[in-house]
Amino acid sequence: MRILVTGGAGYIGSHTVKLLLARGHDVTVFDNLSMGHKQAVPADRLVVGDLRDADQVDHLLMVNRIEAVIHFAASAFVGESVTNPAKYYQNNLLNSLNLLDRVRRQGVTRFVFSSTCATYGVPETVPITETTPQAPINPYGNTKLAFEKMLADYAPAYNIGFTALRYFNASGAAADGTIGEDHDPETHLIPIVLQAALGRRPHVEIFGTDYPTPDGTCVRDYIHVEDLAAAHLLALEHIRPGAGAFYNVGIGTGYSVREVIRTAEEVTGKRISVKEGTRRAGDPPALVAGADKIRQELGWQPAFTTLRPIVESAWNWHKAHPNGYGK
Ligand SMILES: NC(=O)c1ccc[n+]([C@@H]2O[C@H](COP(=O)([O-])OP(=O)(O)OC[C@H]3O[C@@H](n4cnc5c(N)ncnc54)[C@H](O)[C@@H]3O)[C@@H](O)[C@H]2O)c1
Numbered sequence: 001m002r003i004l005v006t007g008g009a010g011y012i013g014s015h016t017v018k019l020l021l022a023r024g025h026d027v028t029v030f031d032n033l034s035m036g037h038k039q040a041v042p043a044d045r046l047v048v049g050d051l052r053d054a055d056q057v058d059h060l061l062m063v064n065r066i067e068a069v070i071h072f073a074a075s076a077f078v079g080e081s082v083t084n085p086a087k088y089y090q091n092n093l094l095n096s097l098n099l100l101d102r103v104r105r106q107g108v109t110r111f112v113f114s115s116t117c118a119t120y121g122v123p124e125t126v127p128i129t130e131t132t133p134q135a136p137i138n139p140y141g142n143t144k145l146a147f148e149k150m151l152a153d154y155a156p157a158y159n160i161g162f163t164a165l166r167y168f169n170a171s172g173a174a175a176d177g178t179i180g181e182d183h184d185p186e187t188h189l190i191p192i193v194l195q196a197a198l199g200r201r202p203h204v205e206i207f208g209t210d211y212p213t214p215d216g217t218c219v220r221d222y223i224h225v226e227d228l229a230a231a232h233l234l235a236l237e238h239i240r241p242g243a244g245a246f247y248n249v250g251i252g253t254g255y256s257v258r259e260v261i262r263t264a265e266e267v268t269g270k271r272i273s274v275k276e277g278t279r280r281a282g283d284p285p286a287l288v289a290g291a292d293k294i295r296q297e298l299g300w301q302p303a304f305t306t307l308r309p310i311v312e313s314a315w316n317w318h319k320a321h322p323n324g325y326g327k
């Protein structure tokens with residue numbers, strides 16, 4: 001398939017591009033490199049540009065005769081979305097709408113969207129299923145939910161088929177060590193903990209120890225980035241024009257911030273210094289996936305089902321690339 005991958009030089013995007021290429025797809029990556037890395041994708045696949053430029057997007061769809069779009073490009077930090085919501089509405093909603101309108105005009109009928117468990121807000125029950133009411137508690141989640149709704153309205157009207165994958169917390173790195181997670185600034189827990197283990201940070205701050213969870217710290221479902229990539233391939237294969245589907249993608253087990261730190265200490269053999277801090281705005285206490293639907297309907301099967309091998313895979317990358325992709 002001829003596929004346009006927006007945000008394909010980013011963390012999850014680059015792992016998905018790697019898998020798509022390995023399966024023989026014809027991939028064009030479109031990324032403004034605001035967060036992504038040109039080293040994360042083959043040079044001959046990368047087009048540097050911004051989704052704001054709808055004409056460039058339109059041109060790419062046309063000249064490359066694109067058959068499917070996987071849309072990763074977004075601003076994706078929960079905390080930042082609370083302090084700078086304008087950035088999130090511009091990038092995640094308006095720029096995504098630009099893309100979707102050009103997709104519509106060019107008659108592309110397959111669209112896969114990176115949604116998030118942040119659309120559920122503070123869920124009434126855990127694990128979260130796809131029918132759990134969506135009520136985001138941060139601007140990031142609001143923008144992602146709004147775009148889900150746009151897709152649902154566009155699909156039958158314009159014969160676009162879509163799958164929205166609601167990822168839980170992406171983590172880990174490629175098994176062959178070639179690509180991994182490198183954000184600047186880094187805000188995600190696992191890379192921060194591993195940077196502390198490498199001595200590149202003095203300590204890890206725990207954002208809140210008074211949550212209604214077993215040890216008082218937030219609980220998340222960490223899903224390996226290669227298992228996420230595999231979910232995109234399955235999604236592409238199952239899309240039907242004019243119809244949409246929503247799937248949670250997680251392992252179904254939650255780990256607290258303290259458990260992540262403890263696991264990282266075991267994996268790295270290093271003591272990690274911890275500072276107990278206050279809550280970060282916009283964080284729900286516990287997000288754990290009920291992911292039976294994607295297993296049953298798409299036959300998705302994660303290779304990583306517990307935290308430890310996920311942290312090991314991330315550690316292999318961070319040890320080998322202490323400066324990430326470098327400057
Ligand atoms: N990381 C997670 O745990 C997680 C969980 C749920 C959902 N998601 C979603 O998955 C997607 C990918 O997340 P990630 O962690 O790989 O993030 P990332 O920041 O590593 O990747 C996003 C990529 O999009 C690019 N980009 C951003 N705005 C752009 C624009 N206007 N035009 C062109 N390129 C642009 C960035 O340069 C970057 O390479 C995002 O949509 C995010 O909201 C991530």
Ligand SMILES: O=c1ccn([C@@H]2O[C@H](COP(=O)(O)OP(=O)(O)O[C@H]3O[C@H](CO)[C@@H](O)[C@H](O)[C@H]3O)[C@@H](O)[C@H]2O)c(=O)[nH]1
Nearest residue numbers: 076078116118168169187188189192205206207218257283
């Ligand atoms: O230095 C840190 C960093 C994080 N945390 C906590 O660790 C947990 C995980 O945080 P983080 O790794 O920043 O991920 P999330 O905030 O859960 O957000 C990620 O996961 C979401 C799905 O849950 C995605 O939608 C987002 O794009 C992605 O950034 C949260 O409870 C944080 O409060 C800390 O205690 N200290």
